[in-house]
Amino acid sequence: YDPGELIDKPVSTINALSEASSEEKSLQIQRFIQTEGVWRGEIHNIKKDGTTFWCYVYISTFKHPQYGNVLVSIHTDITERKVAEQKLKDSEEKYRNLFQQYKMLVESITDSVYVLDMDWNYILVNEAAAKLVKLTVDEMLNNNLIDLFPRIEETQFFKVYKSVMETKKMERIRNEFTYPDGRYGVYEVSVYPITEGILCIARDITEEKEIEGKLKKSEEKYRNLSNQYEMLLESITDSVFALNSDWEYILVNKSAENINNLSRDKIIGNKMQDLFPGIEDTPFFKIYESVMNNRNEERIIESFTHPDGKTRFYDLSVYPIHQGILCISKDVTEEREIQQELEESEEKYRKSFYRANLYKNIFAHDINNILQNIYSSVELSSLYINNPEKLHTIKELYDIINEQVNRGKKLINNVSKITEIDETETILEKTEVHLILNRAVEYLKNSFQTRNIEVQITSSTKKIYVMVNKLLLDVFENILINAVRHNNNTNINIIITISRIDIDSKNSVQIEFKDNGIGISAFRKKGIFQKGTRKNQKSKGMGLGLSLVKKIIDSYHGEIRVEDRIKGDYKQGSNFILLIPEAL
Incomplete structure (x- = not known):
């Protein structure tokens, strides 16, 4: 105003x-x-x-x-004074609040917190600090560090306290400390410079150090085990690899590298499906999936074709592990080949042994019959040789001897041929059927000049070719000879029909031999092509004849069967039917 x-x-x-x-x-x-x-x-x-x-x-x-x-x-x-007073009041209130908060904070900290002044007196101690040294807060406050802990000046902790007190720079120390009562501990102490002296935050790390020591020993042990495990993996000749749940390789040993012709760095971290396209379609992958899902150990022995086209056999065992699956694979290709050769050799030996015994029995039986017939004929001849009236009988006996000799030759020849088929690879060539058939008919008529034989050949074409070898002639001769030998009729009729037929989209030549002989019962038809089986135990047929025919036709990938010439009445004669692949 x-x-x-x-x-x-x-x-x-x-x-x-x-x-x-x-x-x-x-x-x-x-x-x-x-x-x-x-x-x-x-x-x-x-x-x-x-x-x-x-x-x-x-x-x-x-x-x-x-x-x-x-x-x-x-x-x-007095406005300025009043403002200053209010500020001071506010500041004091704020300080009191901060002090309370600081005090609460210090007490809430689980680590030991204490403050030492320039004279090494405790001016602040929290409960954790008092508990750590087994004293009360009152027993520590305003008392001297050196008095409470004699010889502390000789420790590394005191050197750090003194250094921070002098340099005003924060330091941290980890060291051992032995209390006056003999207790021992390991502590980590962070020391900070403050106006009054130093603020210390200590943490008991005794258990941590013990655990750390145990962990260190455990890690060392693990490293040793890991090294041993790695050495073991590398020494294993089998292929060892592990896949995680994303089908990525996480472990591969040297053998696995070699077997896949890939280095470890090109396998580890990559997916199996990327390295081996199409593996999902293999039996191996099905096993991998099964173990990955069911967590049960499985094993498989199967072939696998590598990307380079090589096919090998592997014995694979798959085990579930925490990360996915562990696989141990052994290349058994050579073992399989040796086993296969051994099995084939054993089978070949068994067959050879069986054949040898069979041929021996049949050969001995038939040779014995032949010799017996010859011997009987010779004895009779000796009785009639001085009797001119028995001259014609001597001639008949001579014919019997001659026939038995031919039978012996034929038997030996059959054994030789059937052995040849068993032990050698059959080489087939394109051959005209009529040409071979005509030779067989000519041989038949020359062999049985005293029999009245009529052979009629009917063919759908003049020339027809099949893939056979020279033994086809023996097939035709054998069937034709049987048609004569097992025929009691005065007139022997044989009808041969040749035709083309289609079986499973493949061209074949069908040849039928129909005779008017004594025929073959249904019971005897079942085993007629087996070695040593006779149509009639009293017959004059060879034990190896039809088994040889069957074996020869089989070697042509053909078929042979026998039916009644007149269906339902086997006594009216037989019909032998051959099916041989046509040569185009």
């Missing part, structure tokens, strides 16, 4: 209090002055522009010559 501007104005004009409060304050001051004579205090005033400020006010009475008793007040602006 300007000087004189407040003349005649009430005191409340400059009072920042409300009107009621201002009036009440004025009355309080007046009563105090009446009693004490003066009043001193702080009043919140307001300026003309509306801003407020604080004043220290001194009020006393004064006797004015004109106005009588009046009040005189002296106002001192």
Whole structure:
């Protein structure tokens, strides 16, 4: 306000209090002055522009010559002081709050927290710190570190305390410490410089160090085991590899590298399906999937074709592991080949042994019959040789001897041929059927000149070719000879029919031999092509004849069977039917 501007104005004009409060304050001051004579205090005033400020006010009475008793007040602006006081108050409140929070924080920390002043006295200790050294907080506060822990100056911890106290730089130490009562521990202490001295945060790492030591030993043991495991893997001649659940290789030994013709760095981390396209379609992958899903060990022996086209046999064992599957594969190709050769050799030996015994028995039996017939004929000849009337009988006996000799030659020849088929590979060539058949018919008629034989050949074409060898002639001769020998009729009729037929989209030549002989019963048809089986035990046929025919036809990939010439009546003769692949 300007000087004189407040003349005649009430005191409340400059009072920042409300009107009621201002009036009440004025009355309080007046009563105090009446009693004490003066009043001193702080009043919140307001300026003309509306801003407020604080004043220290001194009020006393004064006797004015004109106005009588009046009040005189002296106002001192203390606004800055009041602002500073308020700030200090706020700061103290904030400090108290922070101190409480700090105290709560220190107590809540599980690590040991303590503060040492410049004289090594404890000025702050939390419960964890007291508990660590088996003392109370009161027993530590304001007591000296060196007094509580004699000879601590000789430890590495004290050297760090002293260093931080002097350099004002934070340091951390991990070391052992032995208490006065003999207890031992390992501690990690972080030391920070503060105004009062040093702040220390200590953590008991005794158990951690023990675990660390055990872990170190365990790791060393694991490294040794790992090295041994690696050495074992590399020494195994079998292929060892592991796949994770994403079908990626996570382990491969040297044998697995060699077997796949790939280096380890090109296998590890790559998917099986990428390295071996199409492996999902193999029996091996089905086993991998089964073990991966069912977690049961499985084994398989199967062939596998590598990307380079090579096919090998492997004996594979698959085991479930935590990451996926572990596979151990052994190349058994050579073993399989040796086993196969051994099995074939054993089978060949068994067959040879069986044949030798069979041929021996048949040969001995038939040779014995032949020799017996010859011997009987010779004995009879000796009786008739001086009797001219028996000359024709001697001639018949001579014919019998000659026939038996031919039978012996034929028997030996059959044994030779059937052995040849068993022991050598059959080489086939394109041959015209009529040519071979005509030779067989000519041989038949020359062999049985005293028999009345009529052979009729019917063919759908003049020339027809089959894939055979020279033994086809023996087949035709054998069937034709049987048709004569086992025929009691005066007139022997043989009808041969040649035709083309289609079997399973393959062209074949069918040759039928129909005779009017004694025929073959249904029972004897079942084993007629087996070695040593006779149509009739009293017959004159060779034990190897039809078994030889069957073996020769089999070597042509053909078929042979026998039926009744007249269906349902075997006594009317037989029909031998040959099927041989046609040569185009």
